[in-house]
Amino acid sequence: MIHLTWRDREALKKVKCIHTDAKKYIVDQVLTVGKIYDVKNETEEFYYIIDNSGKVGGFYKEYFQDA
Secondary structure, three states: OHHHHHHOOOOOOOOEOOOOOOOOOOOOOOOOOOOEEEEEOOOOOOOEEEEOOOOOOEHHHHHHHEO
16 A cells, blocks of 8 residues: 555655646646656656645656656
């Protein structure tokens, strides 16, 4: 149950949001273009970060680049 401790864990790395042009989901309400986020967990397809709402969310890697 690793997801229960993500908020308190050290960041794996930092990523910068480069766009919020989502085809299927509304991400412009929780991500800000140009803002740097701490990556709490990573899979092949997603970064798990603390978004603008203050909650941990999973987002496609295509929205980010390494900071």
